[in-house]
Amino acid sequence: MIELHGVTKRYPDGTVAVDDFSAQFPPHRTTVLLGSSGSGKTTILRMVNRMVEPTSGTITIDGEDIAGRDPVQLRRSIGYVMQNGGLLPHRSVLDNIATVPLLNGVDKADAHARARELMALVGLEEKLGRRYPSQLSGGQQQRVGVARGLAADPNILLMDEPFGAVDPLVRRELQDELLRIQSTLAKTIVFVTHDVEEALRLGDQVILLAQHGHVAQRGTGAELLGSPADAFVADFLGLNRGDRTLVERDGVLVDEHGRAAGVLRQAQEPS
Numbered sequence: 585m586i587e588l589h590g591v592t593k594r595y596p597d598g599t600v601a602v603d604d605f606s607a608q609f610p611p612h613r614t615t616v617l618l619g620s621s622g623s624g625k626t627t628i629l630r631m632v633n634r635m636v637e638p639t640s641g642t643i644t645i646d647g648e649d650i651a652g653r654d655p656v657q658l659r660r661s662i663g664y665v666m667q668n669g670g671l672l673p674h675r676s677v678l679d680n681i682a683t684v685p686l687l688n689g690v691d692k693a694d695a696h697a698r699a700r701e702l703m704a705l706v707g708l709e710e711k712l713g714r715r716y717p718s719q720l721s722g723g724q725q726q727r728v729g730v731a732r733g734l735a736a737d738p739n740i741l742l743m744d745e746p747f748g749a750v751d752p753l754v755r756r757e758l759q760d761e762l763l764r765i766q767s768t769l770a771k772t773i774v775f776v777t778h779d780v781e782e783a784l785r786l787g788d789q790v791i792l793l794a795q796h797g798h799v800a801q802r803g804t805g806a807e808l809l810g811s812p813a814d815a816f817v818a819d820f821l822g823l824n825r826g827d828r829t830l831v832e833r834d835g836v837l838v839d840e841h842g843r844a845a846g847v848l849r850q851a852q853e854p855s
């Protein structure tokens with residue numbers, strides 16, 4: 585369990601990105617931080633692996649305050665996937681995936697063998713392993729990013745708008761792939777997005793943020809849709825927008841004409 589208690593981040597220029605944020609990210613579940621640009625999602629995510637240090641407040645992982653952990657060791661123990669993959673341009677796909685195991689001292693042959701397994705897991709053909717990132721499509725690069733995040737077999741995977749830069753069809757494929765992977769690996773995932781549909785599809789828990797990391801509402805997607813806390817939440821979720829009223833029916837979002845407008849993630853036990 586990842587727990588944040590009264591966490592505030594004030595950047596050196598005085599910007600209060602996150603103000604008194606508290607939350608729990610339960611194990612083996614996907615928590616989505618949903619919010620518009622500048623609401624503090626990335627800052628919250630990066631405080632979990634100490635890429636950003638909180639100004640005040642406490643973050644614990646399984647009850648242990650991470651302020652007492654070695655930051656480099658902590659960072660390497662947590663998977664991190666960022667928008668555009670964040671791949672190293674002059675390293676092959678295999679080397680990119682193997683980055684953290686290699687840093688951890690795993691020998692190259694073993695690290696590459698593991699990288700090849702992960703390529704299969706995320707749906708990449710083995711022959712792509714010798715290519716450089718620029719020789720891949722955007723969707724393939726994102727798959728490499730996911731494989732790299734999983735390479736050290738972390739319990740926790742932080743994902744920062746990982747599918748934001750690809751077209752809607754590929755985005756949907758990548759979401760499906762993540763759901764499939766998560767149904768077997770059952771990692772503790774924290775996933776940042778500003779896309780409502782993506783949040784509803786992927787999140788076991790959705791935390792909708794207003795500015796400064798203020799929690800507008802948290803719950804399952806169905807809870808947010810079924811009883812939005814206020815006008816901001818309803819508006820953000822696209823409920824009651826003009827002539828469009830979306831309701832949830834058996835896990836599917838439908839409009840007033842009964843047309844499907846999206847799919848909700850069903851809470852399920854990982855197998």
Ligand SMILES: Nc1ncnc2c1ncn2[C@@H]1O[C@H](COP(=O)(O)OP(=O)(O)OP(=O)(O)O)[C@@H](O)[C@H]1O
Pocket residue numbers: 595596597599600601602619620621622623624625626627628778
């Ligand atoms: N290094 C920094 N120095 C100063 N201000 C920062 C820094 N990083 C982020 N901010 C500010 O903190 C606030 C929250 O930013 P953050 O990137 O956490 O939001 P976000 O919700 O992830 O946004 P986006 O979806 O655009 O990535 C914004 O006002 C941003 O300008």
